[in-house]
Amino acid sequence: MKKRRATMADVANHAGVSRTTVSFVLNNVPDANIPEATRQRILQSARELDYAPNVQALNLATGRTMMIALVVRQTSEQMAADLFLGEFMRGATRIIEADDYHLLVHAAEPDAVESTYGKLVRTHKVDGLLVASPMVEDPEVQLLHDEGTPIVLNGATDARDIASVDVDNVQGAYTAVRHLIELGHRRIGHISNAPFSYTSSVYRLAGYRQALHESGISYDEQLVFAGEFTTESGYVAMQHLIDNPVLPTAVFIGSDVVAIGALDALHHHGLSIPRDMSVVSFDDILLSKYVRPALTTVHLPAYDLGRNAGEMILKIIRRQPLVKMRVLLPTELIVRDSTARLSV
Amino acid sequence: MKKRRATMADVANHAGVSRTTVSFVLNNVPDANIPEATRQRILQSARELDYAPNVQALNLATGRTMMIALVVRQTSEQMAADLFLGEFMRGATRIIEADDYHLLVHAAEPDAVESTYGKLVRTHKVDGLLVASPMVEDPEVQLLHDEGTPIVLNGATDARDIASVDVDNVQGAYTAVRHLIELGHRRIGHISNAPFSYTSSVYRLAGYRQALHESGISYDEQLVFAGEFTTESGYVAMQHLIDNPVLPTAVFIGSDVVAIGALDALHHHGLSIPRDMSVVSFDDILLSKYVRPALTTVHLPAYDLGRNAGEMILKIIRRQPLVKMRVLLPTELIVRDSTARLSV
C-alpha cells in the first residue's frame, strides 16, 4: 500500500498557485515577497498533503548532493583505527546532519585496482570526501583534490595542500614520556604503534625523543622497537625489549592494542606492572580501562576528530575559508594503574 | 580547476548518435540491437570524454536512490551494541556495494521529537532502512513498514511482520550454560546483559533456564540479577550475587561488558577466577580475549549479521521473496580461561 507521495505540483494545485510560488514559500526565498495569506495557504496545503520534497530532484536542479562520503580503508591490520570509527562517525554525523548533509560510508577495498571512491565523486553521488586512515602515498586522493573535490583527511599524514584533522601526536607522546620522567624513570623504552613508514609512528617517536632530550636523557636506539598495529606485534616487541642486557624501568608504547600484547609478554616473564616496569600507552580505547593493570594512556578524542572533520568538509564544500588546513587536536594523559614512581 | 563533467549528451554528440542510443549502449539494454560498430564508437567516446553518469539524474528518472540507511540509535547505554557497529557495517556494505547500493549512516537522536529517519524515506533519500538496536516499541518503524518502506531490523525484537536478523540468543545462552554444567557446576547464577524489558535479555534468560531444566537443576530466582549494559551495572549485580547465603560456583553473564564489571567485583572480594567461580559471558568483544582471565564467551557474529541484513534489504527492495522473515544466526562458544571444572 505504497501511496504516491505528493509533489510540489500537487501542493501548487491544492493551494491554487504556481509551483514557483510554492518553491519560494517552502524554501523561504528571501526576496520573494509572498503575502502572508497565500504563504499560509501554501504551508497548509503542504501539511495536508503530507508533502516532502524529493531530494533527488532537488539535487539534480541545484547540482548538490548533500552527501559526504566517509571512505574507510580496511586492511585487517587497521583494526586499531577501527575501534574509533564509531566515535568518529558519531562526531561527523552530528555536525553534518545539523546542516542537512548525510554521511555515506564506503568501505574501500585496500587492494582494489579500479578507482573505488573516485567514482562516488565523479557520479555525483557525494559532494565531498572524508578519508579515514589515509595511506602515506595516495595518488588518487591527490588527483581528486587537484580536480577540485572537497576532501578532509583523517589521521596522520604529510599534509600538503589537503585539509586534515589529527590528534597532536608529538604533544601526546611527549606528555606520556614526561609523565614517566617525572616518576623518576630515566631508562625508558619505546614500542611504536606501527612501522615507521606511518607518520603517526614517526610523530610519536619524535615526542618521545623530545621529552628525553629535554631531560638530558640520551636517546638509545637499542630500546626502540616497532609495533605493527596488533597485540601480537606488541608481544614480540616486548620480548625484544626484555632480551636487552639492561631492562628499562619504563616503556612508552604507541598504542593500547600493542601495549596489551606487551603486557602479556611481561606477565609471561613473571614481571609485575607497574612494580617492575611502568607502561604508558596511547589511544585510550575502551578496554584500556579494564585491562589489569588499567592502562595509563593518552586519550585520543575520536568524537572531536569527527566533529572537526565534519566542520571542515562543510566549509570546503561551501567555499568558506578554512582557519587552518591542518587541525591538530590536543590529547590528554589519563593516569591509571600501569605507571608508578621508580622504586629505588 | 573543477572541470565540467561530460554528460550523456556530450557523448552522443561526440559519437554522432542520439542520447537514446548512448543510454541503450551504456546500460546494455537487452533488446536494443545496436550494431557493434556504433556500439564501439559510443564506448570509445565515453572513454575519451571520461564520462560518468550523474546518478542524481538517473535516480530521478528511475525513481530509485540506490541508497540504504543504517539507522543507529545511540543512547549512551547502548555503547555495548556500538562495539559491533563497525563490523556490522562492514558486512552490510560488502553486500550492498557489490550491487551498487550505498550505505547512509544516520545517527537518530533517541530523544528527538520529530520523525528522524522517516524523513530519509519520505524525501526519497534512501530506498530502505536497516535499523540497528531497535527499541522494543517503535511506532515509527511500524508505520514506515505499513507504508511499504523496505525495512530490516537488526537485533532482538518481537518481530511481527517486519524482517529482522539476530543472533540466536536462546541457543547461545543454552550453550554457555551447558558448558558450565558439563564442567560439573550445578549452582549457577545469572546476570543479564540488560533489563528484562529487552528481548535479548529475555531470550538469554530463556536459554539459561532451558539448560538448567534439562539437567534437572531447579531455577532459583535468588541467583538472577539484571545488568544494565554497563560495566558498572555488572559490578553491582555481582555484589548482590556475592551477598547470597550460598555463593554459586559459576555464573552466566549476558554480555562481556557487564562481565568485566562482575570480574572486578570478584577480584575486590578476593575471589579468584575460575578457581572460586567460573564465568561465561556473551558477545566475544575484542577485549574479552585480553581481560585477565580471558573470558569464555559466546561469539556474536556481527559481520555476518551485517551481511545477512544487507542481503535481506536488497531482496525486499527488489520485491523478491524472502526465505525467512526472521534470520537467526548461530553462535559459537569460545572457551578461554574464565571457566574451569568444578573443584571438589
Next chain:
DNA sequence: CTGAAAGCGCTTACAG
C-alpha cells in the same frame, strides 16, 4: 536499428 519527445520533480532567471 535509431531518434524526437515526454517525463522524473525540483529551481530560478525572466517577465509581467
Next chain:
DNA sequence: CTGAAAGCGCTTACAG
C-alpha cells in the same frame, strides 16, 4: 506579488 518556461541529466515508451 506571481506565473510560464527553461533547465538539471537521465530513461523509456513510441515512432519510423
